[in-house]
Amino acid sequence: MTPLHFDNRFLGELPGDPETGARLRQVHGALWSRVDPTPVAAPRLLAHSAEMASRLGFDAADIASPAFAEVFAGNALLDGMQPFAANYGGHQFGHWAGQLGDGRAISLGEVVNADGERWELQLKGAGPTPYSRSADGRAVLRSSIREFLCSEAMHHLGVPTTRALSLVATGDEVVRDMFYDGHPKAEPGAVVCRVAPSFLRFGNFELPASRGDTELLGQLVDFCIRRDYPHIEGEADQRRAQWFAQVCERTATMVAHWMRVGFVHGVMNTDNMSILGLTIDYGPYGWIDNVDPDWTPNTTDAQGRRYRFGLQAQVAYWNLGRLAGALSPLFDGVEALHAGLQGFIDTWHAAERDNIVRKLGLAGFRDDDAALMQDLQALLLAGEIDMTLWFTALAEVDDSMESPTLETFEAAFYDADKRDAQSPALLAWLARYTARLREDGLPAARRRERMRAANPRYVLRNYLAQEAIDRAEQGDLGGVHTLLDVMRRPYDEQPGREMYARRRPDWARDRAGCSMLSCSS
Numbered sequence: 001m002t003p004l005h006f007d008n009r010f011l012g013e014l015p016g017d018p019e020t021g022a023r024l025r026q027v028h029g030a031l032w033s034r035v036d037p038t039p040v041a042a043p044r045l046l047a048h049s050a051e052m053a054s055r056l057g058f059d060a061a062d063i064a065s066p067a068f069a070e071v072f073a074g075n076a077l078l079d080g081m082q083p084f085a086a087n088y089g090g091h092q093f094g095h096w097a098g099q100l101g102d103g104r105a106i107s108l109g110e111v112v113n114a115d116g117e118r119w120e121l122q123l124k125g126a127g128p129t130p131y132s133r134s135a136d137g138r139a140v141l142r143s144s145i146r147e148f149l150c151s152e153a154m155h156h157l158g159v160p161t162t163r164a165l166s167l168v169a170t171g172d173e174v175v176r177d178m179f180y181d182g183h184p185k186a187e188p189g190a191v192v193c194r195v196a197p198s199f200l201r202f203g204n205f206e207l208p209a210s211r212g213d214t215e216l217l218g219q220l221v222d223f224c225i226r227r228d229y230p231h232i233e234g235e236a237d238q239r240r241a242q243w244f245a246q247v248c249e250r251t252a253t254m255v256a257h258w259m260r261v262g263f264v265h266g267v268m269n270t271d272n273m274s275i276l277g278l279t280i281d282y283g284p285y286g287w288i289d290n291v292d293p294d295w296t297p298n299t300t301d302a303q304g305r306r307y308r309f310g311l312q313a314q315v316a317y318w319n320l321g322r323l324a325g326a327l328s329p330l331f332d333g334v335e336a337l338h339a340g341l342q343g344f345i346d347t348w349h350a351a352e353r354d355n356i357v358r359k360l361g362l363a364g365f366r367d368d369d370a371a372l373m374q375d376l377q378a379l380l381l382a383g384e385i386d387m388t389l390w391f392t393a394l395a396e397v398d399d400s401m402e403s404p405t406l407e408t409f410e411a412a413f414y415d416a417d418k419r420d421a422q423s424p425a426l427l428a429w430l431a432r433y434t435a436r437l438r439e440d441g442l443p444a445a446r447r448r449e450r451m452r453a454a455n456p457r458y459v460l461r462n463y464l465a466q467e468a469i470d471r472a473e474q475g476d477l478g479g480v481h482t483l484l485d486v487m488r489r490p491y492d493e494q495p496g497r498e499m500y501a502r503r504r505p506d507w508a509r510d511r512a513g514c515s516m517l518s519c520s521s
Contacts, residue, residue, distance in 0.1 A: 001062045001071070006080030006109040010120075015216065017087070022128040022137075026099055027112070029206065029213065030082045031220060037074025037106050038127025038137070040189070042171025045069040046472070047480050049152050052165045052195055056121075057113055073168040079510070081108045081121075085129035087209035090271025091322050092144035093306055099207060099260035100271050101131025104139060107199065118197050118227070123164070125191040140172045140518040142469045142513070144190035145480055147282040149468070151194065153487035154279055159257040161248070161279040162196040167480070188473065196227050196278060200476065202323045203271035209326035211374045218330055228276060234391055241336035244327060248320055248344035250277025255316045256351030260359065261456055262288035262387045264309045266298040266517075270319045287459045289504040290414050291380035291387045297462065299516045313348055320344055358454035359391055360433070361447035362440050372429075373437065379429055383422035386412040386503045391455035395448045397430065399437035404430035411503060457491040457501050462515065463508035464500060 010032065015031035019025070027033055048063055062068055070076040085102035092100075106129060108121040112507050124147065125139025136417070144167055151164035170189040177184040200220075210217040212214045225232055225243045232242045254277045258265065265272070266284040274280040286297030293310025301307050307315060324337040331337060353365045380390060389412035406423060413419040437447065460483065468479030484502045494500075508514035 001065060001078065002057055002059060004057060004078060004080060004111045006082070007112055008080070008082050008109045009227055010086075010107075010110060011082055013227075014219060014291075016084070016118070017130070019130075022132070024132065025086045025130050027101070027130060027209065029216060029217070030087060031208075032086050033101075033130045034083065035085050035106060036077075036083050036131045037123055039075045040073050040172050040191070042169075043069040043073030043075055044169045044171065045072075045166060046169050046190070046477055047148060047167040047484060049164055049166075049484075052152075052163050052287065055117070056111060056115060056119060056165065056195070068166070072123065072166045073170055073191050073456065074123050077108070083108055085131055086204065087131065087207065088203035088271055089210060089271050090201070090203035091206070091319070092271070092320075093268040093304070096210070097269075097271075098210070100203060100496070102129055103132040103135055104129070104137040105194070105199075119195050120197065120199055122194045122196075122199055123191050124194055125170075125189065128251040131446075136174070138170075138172075138189050139175050139191065140176055140187040141190040141472060142187065143283070144192045145469050146285075146465050147194070147473055148192050148491055149465060149480065149483055149487065150282045150285060151192075152484060153490070154263070156488050157257075157261050157459070157490050159261060159263065159279060160254045160277055162194050162199070162274070164227060165193040165195050167192055196274075196276070196280070198224075198274075198276055199280070200224060200228070200275040201271050201280065202273040202275065202319060202326075203269075204275070205323060206270060206326040209329065214329045214409050217326070221327065221330060221372050224275060237332070237336075240330060241340070244324070244337060244340040245343045247275055247277065247323070248340045249347045251316050251320060252313070252344045252347035252519035253277060253351055254279060255313050256348060256355060258312055259309075259352075260355045260454065261459060262309075263459075264288065264295065264297055265312065266296060266301070266306070266307055267350055268307045268312065268315045268319065270322050273316070273323075279325075286462050286515075286517070288387045290384045291377060291390075293321055293377075295354070297516050302516065305386050313485065316346070317341070317348075337431075355454070358450060361395065361442065361451040363442040364440075369436070372432065373516060376429055376433075379422055379426055382418070383426065384418045385409075386414065388456060388459055388503075389503055390491055391451070391499070392457050393431075395451035395455065399434045399436075399444060399447075401434060402431075403427075404434055406430075414503065429468060452491055457493065458486050458497075460487055460491040461502055462513065462517070463511075466508070466511070466513040469513065 014031045017030040018026045020034040025176040087101045105124045107127045111119045128137035148164045154161035168191045172189045173186040174189040175184050232239050264286050272281040284298040296305050296308040296309050357365050393408045471479040
């Protein structure tokens, strides 16, 4: 296989656990533990991202070789790989959970490619680590397919995200209780190789802070600035303040992208929040079908709905508050931390305005445009209307029409009675909208181009992923490969693939995997 250049700075510059191996333990004074992946019975490559493979320097011969599946299942190591699990804590569903760590993720090392880009390679489902608690460190095929597909789909949507290199079947079975109802069953196992410049999370900083280990906390912050934010310069205090401010801004930008495309993360615990502002840890995520700000894809969150679609910005801000609290021992006073949090608010409001302008196809933002969008969102909710399909159709509206119709939007309605009930209000809104377009003056062709670049035609709806999973569990990977290809061009029309741009079918409304999912999904 093509050799890769590993420099493994996280291990080389930060203190590690003196004990190696997967024995469960509390790890103090260290940010990582050496642990090797546990070999699997029969690794077989199921899918890979050609773009990510090329970026790392792998060619077609590498991908086709049996050695590739062996390495990215955890059965073999390339020269320079130094496997480890990271040590971190986190707030889960609003409560401090103590030490968590990489319970089923093992990083193989940090690659620096020919362009000087840094990529950390991480196997999810590669076996137990010191942080696995009572779990087996494995992953099932269904959750691995969802993570693999969504990582790449989000990238092509233009959303800041971790990537996925490969999906490998293990040949082993994994026992999971999908619904937490006392009925576990054996399922096929798999391993995903996730890729990111860094997998550092808010929780990496929270854990040493919670233990009063200010020296270790400071080491980690300064390391993160040197490696992941090298453009930040100045005295130590200034660098740390700028760094926190940029973490806040990146987080706001990321969540604004989620809202633009209708993505719901599902588990916004602080241990699932990237310090680089990347979408990380694809568990019970989902896409909004019919607009509902209270919808969450996570069965574990079904009652409290803490991580519902419409609350994601507020939760991100709360999580940043926990990070600020953890970092406070490193700052003289709270002014810099408050400024960073204010930066989140300012960036969020600016991004929200940008989303309105782009999704509605306007040349610029006007104060009453916020009300125009808010009124539309209320109508989409009341009418049980598909968010993706509505905005796709909205780009086709003729702004010269004095009396728009709903004919273009027919495919977006889930309920005929609600459509009929809301039709007068929707038509009145469309009249306001077309009047606004005429005042705006942006040429129709430019407006449509702008809208089509902001409003995806294809998103990874849960039912589409589940259909691909059902086929894969029967040995047919065609659905996975097709979805991977469709999601490479989410803003294009793709003639012949219209079936992947349809609204959620009725049979998928309440089916497991197609509406809500558990954290084991």
